[in-house]
Amino acid sequence: MPSHPPSPVPRARRRWSGLFTALITATTALAGVGASTLAAAPPAAAESNGVGQTPAMGWSSWSYIRHDPTAANIEAQANAMVSSGLKSAGYVYVNVDDFWYNCPGSQGPDVDSYGRWVTNSTSFPPSSSGENGIAVVADYVHSLGLKFGLYVTPGISDQAVSKNTPIQGTSYTASEIANGASEANYNCGGMQGINYSAAGAQAFINSWADEFASWGVDYLKLDGVGDSDIGDTQAWSTALAQSGRPIHLELSNSLDIANASTWAQYSNGWRTGGDIECYCGTNAAGNPQPLTTWGSIQGRFAQIAQWQPYGGPGAFNDYDSIEFGDGSTTDGLSTTEGQSQYGLWAMAASPLLLGVDLTQLNSTEVADLKNANIVAVDQDGIDARRIVSNVNQQAYAKTEPNGDVILGLFNFNGSGSQTVTVSLAAAGITGSAAATDLWTGGSAGTLSGTYSVTLAAGASQILKLVPVSGSQGSATYLAASSANTLSGGAAVAGCNSCLGGQKVGFVGSGGTLTFNNVNVSTAGNYEVQIGYLDGTSGTTGRSSTITVNGASAGTVTYTPTGSFANPGSTTVSLPLKAGSNTIEFSNSSAYAPDFDAVTVPTNPTTSSTTYLAASATLGGGAGAASCSACTGGEKVGYVGNNSGTITYSVNASKAGVYPVQIEYCDGTSGTTGRSATFTVNGTVVQTNVFTPTGGFSTPGTVTDYFPLQAGSNTIEISNGSAYAPDFNSIVVNQ
16 A cells, blocks of 8 residues: 555655566657757666566555545456557556554554564455465456556554564564564554564565465565664565566655665655545545645646656656546546646556546546557656756656657646747757657658747646757757866856756856857857756846856846756847857846856857848937938938937747847947937837948948837837937847
């Protein structure tokens, strides 16, 4: 069972990741990203017992049957797994959680002559020949072509210690191996720890494992495991290995991430958190209803990001039961929310162990549970990285061995729609890709750059992206790369959700981050994606000044991402020269966000729009005049002198810093010409002193960089004390 206290208190249950049919490669590298080769961290040496090479699929008794497992209701669930078609879709485990053994009270589980738990013979009656009742059910499950799982907790029963039962095959006894410390058994209690340095301790666990093997157990959940139970975990791993039967070992619950490598070494999977069940009601028959809530599912998004580096073939992160398939009244999730839970678990390569009543499956939802496309996403055994976490917008991506990318987009919000936007470069697509919606099987078109989708409350979309040959690529530069320059307090820190597992913080207030050697082949304006983390509360986040090759390219204000552990992204338009460039982030007065990476496309943007001064809004004494050498044959003069203004209305496809070419005429003698102030959307951005052009009918050009918002913008030219040059046009490159 999960880990639960005595009924009706919830207990945390762990999950069972097991053997399936297909064998998939381990966590793959996110390749093809320019200056940085990104690879997902492989799990530490996984349990080598030959099982659990793909995430387990099946059913567990805790969520629905809970405290009342019997031979009859377990066999009924096994039959339903077959008749519903779930077995054919890959679901094979039928797992009995807690309450299969006799529990007379606080003195601990009843024990046999060797100190091992005794089967509740009322719930699981023995066969006429005397075969143990659990073995009888296991035989039935096996007869259907399925596998059977069982539950145990660390330690030894107080009853075994008080009776000083012998340890099978040895001269040792229970009291010689017990250490007197209380051990977790959530519903029965009465367990105490084992001193594994004592002679006979391993032999006791071996005898118990041998008994389970003789009953036909294929999967064992060891519940109530904490850091103090590493000895139990190692002992059970050893015991199952010597039993002669391949048995999957799953640990539960809320395992410590600091010991992830240990859990991987000795088990096939581990519960990363508490129970998914809400423990919030029962139906008229006394069965749990609903089983969970969307709020319980929401708690897994961050866990999946945090544990992503540690799962893989042989040892998977377990996010608990799938509570989807019986309809919202029973399981507590709408069909949309249930699809999102299922899709999120698949993105994370979690075990898919159903907790619902298989005898009452909803025909629409059971079809979703059998969706071969989504099952394949789970069974690839690859844990997805979180690439977007802007509070209610979440996205995860993983790269398949053949180079295809699986992209999952989720609306975290349970009450309103959200638009989720993701950079395909962050997902691992460096050009364009043909997209398939894996829920429907239909085409989602050819995607490139960024992709956005509006999702209903609690909804999701799972896409397969197949790179299109010959499409434009991009290069990703990691903030924490040793090729960059960090100064003034800026520092590298760990970040599980970031592209390279690290980020750079303490930028601003004296700290700067400079990306060196950002290379492009052609000079121009590039749509540069900035990966950042901003835990500011509210709707407006921190800001940074961006300097390109020593020249200011403007200031960007970021949208909060919900946490300084959750990456988000924004795209700005930056002018780059052919060859090597530097991009510096700073803030002279406050801290900027933390930074993950920048992604630069292979080619610059080519779109430009010309705005004529004579067609703009003129204020004060500013007026149009003919100019045969000027674009359009006209210019605007008498700008400035605290009166004349030109106001252009400019459209931008997205927010960013844009290069703006200014065409002007300045007949001032000497080397220094007139000046003008530029105001963008009501904010003064800079004052330029122009170089004389040789005459007021002789045009020249200069390029400046202005921050524009998505949609409509205003750019005003003025001078509060003297006349500015005459102006012909501006050209905005996008």
